[in-house]
Amino acid sequence: MNLLRVIKTARCLTAGWLILLTGCAVGPDYQKPEVETPETYRLETEPVDQAVNLKWWELFDDPALYDLVTTALENNRDLKIAASRVL
Numbered sequence: 516m517n518l519l520r521v522i523k524t525a526r527c528l529t530a531g532w533l534i535l536l537t538g539c540a541v542g543p544d545y546q547k548p549e550v551e552t553p554e555t556y557r558l559e560t561e562p563v564d565q566a567v568n569l570k571w572w573e574l575f576d577d578p579a580l581y582d583l584v585t586t587a588l589e590n591n592r593d594l595k596i597a598a599s600r601v602l
Contacts (some may be wrong), residue, residue, distance in 0.1 A: 572584040588594070
């Protein structure tokens, strides 16, 4: 019974190595494909100062979310301490 396990393991390892080696083979006439990339993105970029000061919660137009975020910002002592250290 132990011999059968060794034979099965050897077969699996051999099959694995054969798959690995054939998967890495590249033909002699391989040429890298040409990829056309656009010069610019389709969206306009925003200046960094506008993106930093964006109040994202106002974009959802949800009064409950607005109240939660403003309450969190007003009562967050750690954020106020960090901001004062930066300034």
